[in-house]
Amino acid sequence: MFNIWINKQDDDLANSGNSAENLLVFNLFDKNNKSNVKTDAEQLWRRFGCQSLSDISEDLLIIAISVFCADKRMPRKKSTDNWTRRIKLHLPVLEVEKWAIVKDELERTLGFLSGDNWTFEFRKSTSKLRANKKNTKFKLIDKEKFDSVSLFSGGLDSFCGAITLSENQQSTCFVGFREYNLLTSRQYELFNEIDKAYPTLNKELILFNANPLAPIQWNGEKARLGAESSSRSRSFLFLAGAVAIASILGEGTPVYIPENGFIGINVPLTDSRNGSCSTRTTHPIFLKSLNQILKIVGLEHTISNFYWDKSKGEILAEHNEKLVFQDNAHRTLSCSHPCLSRYDRKYDKSIEIPCNCGYCYPCLIRRASFLAIGKDNTVYNSVYKLNSDFLIQYSNLQGRASDLKAVLFSLRRYFKHRDDREYIRTLLIRQCPLSLDEINAYERLYHQSMNELLEMIRYEDAQNEGGLMEYLGLKDLIEDVKLS
Numbered sequence: 001m002f003n004i005w006i007n008k009q010d011d012d013l014a015n016s017g018n019s020a021e022n023l024l025v026f027n028l029f030d031k032n033n034k035s036n037v038k039t040d041a042e043q044l045w046r047r048f049g050c051q052s053l054s055d056i057s058e059d060l061l062i063i064a065i066s067v068f069c070a071d072k073r074m075p076r077k078k079s080t081d082n083w084t085r086r087i088k089l090h091l092p093v094l095e096v097e098k099w100a101i102v103k104d105e106l107e108r109t110l111g112f113l114s115g116d117n118w119t120f121e122f123r124k125s126t127s128k129l130r131a132n133k134k135n136t137k138f139k140l141i142d143k144e145k146f147d148s149v150s151l152f153s154g155g156l157d158s159f160c161g162a163i164t165l166s167e168n169q170q171s172t173c174f175v176g177f178r179e180y181n182l183l184t185s186r187q188y189e190l191f192n193e194i195d196k197a198y199p200t201l202n203k204e205l206i207l208f209n210a211n212p213l214a215p216i217q218w219n220g221e222k223a224r225l226g227a228e229s230s231s232r233s234r235s236f237l238f239l240a241g242a243v244a245i246a247s248i249l250g251e252g253t254p255v256y257i258p259e260n261g262f263i264g265i266n267v268p269l270t271d272s273r274n275g276s277c278s279t280r281t282t283h284p285i286f287l288k289s290l291n292q293i294l295k296i297v298g299l300e301h302t303i304s305n306f307y308w309d310k311s312k313g314e315i316l317a318e319h320n321e322k323l324v325f326q327d328n329a330h331r332t333l334s335c336s337h338p339c340l341s342r343y344d345r346k347y348d349k350s351i352e353i354p355c356n357c358g359y360c361y362p363c364l365i366r367r368a369s370f371l372a373i374g375k376d377n378t379v380y381n382s383v384y385k386l387n388s389d390f391l392i393q394y395s396n397l398q399g400r401a402s403d404l405k406a407v408l409f410s411l412r413r414y415f416k417h418r419d420d421r422e423y424i425r426t427l428l429i430r431q432c433p434l435s436l437d438e439i440n441a442y443e444r445l446y447h448q449s450m451n452e453l454l455e456m457i458r459y460e461d462a463q464n465e466g467g468l469m470e471y472l473g474l475k476d477l478i479e480d481v482k483l484s
Contacts, residue, residue, distance in 0.1 A: 001086040002074045004215065006066045008092045009127040024215035024223050026069045028062065030130055037069055039210040042130040044175075044244045047206055049140045052131035055094035056298055057247040062129065063099075064233075064240030066091055067110060067118070069212035071233040075226045086117045092125035098297045105296075109289040112432075113280050114232040145171055145202040149246045149301075150256040151238055152176045152205060154187040156332040156366060157307060160315050161258025162194045163325060164306065171202035172256075173249065175242045177234065178207040180339055182354050190328060197324035208241055235281035236290075239303060243294065246301040255303045257282055260312040262365065262449035264305060265442050267427050269361070269406035282308065285432045309441040311449040312365055313372030320373045330377035334366040344383045357381045359390070361403040365449075368456035386460040388467025405471075407453060412472045414450045415481050454478075 007027040029035040041061060045053050052058065070087050079085045093099050099106075099122045107118045150165055152158050152174035165172045174191060178184045184207060191205040214222040239257065246253040264282035280286050282305045291302055307315055319325040338354035345351050356363050358380030370376030384390055386404060394401035417423040421443070428434065428442050461468050469475035 001088055002070065003088050003090075004066075004070050004074075005090045006062070006069075006092060008062075008125050008129070023218050025217070026066065026212060026215050028065065028129065030132065036213040036216060037065065037210060038213065039065065039208070041065065041208050041210060041241070043136065043138075043206060043208050044241055045248060046134055046136040047138055047141050047204075048143050048248050049134055049136075050248060051134040052128045053244055054247055056098065057244050058129055059093040059095055059099060060294075060297075060299065061240045061244050062093065063091060063106075063120075064237040065210050067233045068210055068231070068237040069215075071114060071116075071231055072212050072228055073215055073223075073225060075228045076230060078225070084116055086119075088119040088121065090121045090123065092127075093122050094125055094128075095297070096122050096124045102293045102296050105289060105293055109286065109293065110233065110236065112283075112289070113236060113286055141173070141204050141206075143249050146173050146204070146249050146253075148172045148254050148256065149242045149249065150174055150258065151242055152187065152191065153238075154183060154190055154333050156329060156334050156369075157259045157263075157312070157315065159190055159194075159329065159332045160319055160325070161256060161307065162191070163197075163319050163322060164258070165256070166194060166198040166201055166203070169201065173245050174203065174205045175238070175245055176205065176207045177238055177241075178209040180354070182339060183333065186331065186333060186354060190331060193324055193328045197322075206245065210237060232279065235279070239290070243299060243301050243303070247299065251300045253301055255301050257287075257303060257305050258307050259305055260310060260315055260365075260369075260449075261305075261308045261442065261445045262311055263362075264308055265428060265445070266431070267410075267446060268430065269403075269410040280431075283431070284308070284434065284438060309445055311372075311445055311452060312369035313452045314448065316369050316373045329370075330379070334362045336360045336362050341381045341383075344381060347383045348381075351381060351383075352379065355379065355381055357384070357400075359384050359386065359400055359404055361407070364403060364407055364453065364456065367460075368449075368452040371456050371459055372452050385464040386468065387464040388471070389465075391467070391471060404468075408457070408468065408471045408474060411450060411454055411457065412474050412477060415474070415477050418447075418481065 003022045005023050005025045007025055009029060026037050027035045028037050066089055070089060074085055074087060076083050076085060103120055107120060110118045148170045150161055150172050152162060153176055162174060176187050187207065195203060217223050242255045246255050259282045266280055266283055287303055294301060333354055333356060335356040337357065341351050341353055341355050341357060356378055367376060384400065391401050391405060424443060424446060425439055428439060428446065457468050
């Protein structure tokens, strides 16, 4: 088990009673002290001229930052199955009684999100995080001018979500995570285009970061653990930041997380992907559980996804005629590793970083959605073409072709069982139960999204010398389905 102590200013680790040899420490101190978590989360409240958050909002943010730090710095390869970690967090909170009530539910909810076994030990804290001042280099935001908060990642769905909210005349504070400078520039670029398209509407973009360095062992040395790239808990941190802003705007302020429902329901592409190898950020079970936790601790802000029952192609079709979409959608980033292409520049000097690789699962869904509306102006990494040669060259389990192979397998499975309603519904509820209305909506959505992916595969076959439809006998199977 990873046993992790989170420090705030008022903690006395020496008297904690914890075993020294088993303890790793993250210090959430002020910037002038020995913090090994580099964060500017204080921008979430200082941008509004506030010195601090409410106690319960700060607690949620501290918990989310701590979970993210553990997730990023505890390698999955050190677990027995190379994935599922056992992590115990000793957390300082201001409202310890409230968090004790939801402890079990919080552990289950985050376990569902990240695929790990979480244990929380809450202790009473009295210090506020970075409450020593309220100045900011930015112009102060007037909270009275805003009525909603929405996540804004620079991705295609969140960009469309910003257009939807603007079309609905909602004055929105958009919040995002600043992970790489190149991604940050793209986020601001896309937000500025939204701002220009709707000049009379109040809107702001607030970005924050949390960069955990190596945890400290009891003896003061940095733990030699490496890092973890999967970061399934990152969305929890995004949402905690969004809820923090919502709590400043006022009770009942809604929080939106726009994402297509196909990604949200996250039907495993193959049997081996039945864990958290794909995101569960907007899965209805996660959002319901998190909303219930927020309600119990007194945070009256509902998190919702207004794209939950739409395919990505259907979302794009809603905005296809809007000029701001036509001019900028190709600049959004759907890729799971948008900066990885820097390693390919020795083959193609024209690659712009960050870019969409074109072959990861989110990029494949992106390609299918643009094809559904007729045209894709995205410039993908030109080093890789989606054809049989690509499948052969990158055939290892974790290779570049692994997601494409999984999509092809999923399409074959779908067309083999397409008319078996009970089988399709079993896939939809494999991870957890759904209501009848949800099952009906997701069933329609699943058919729609799988057909979008099929048309993309057919198109790529025509463009790149074929071979994909022949993989696993997919072409013959589809022909047999048509004949029957």
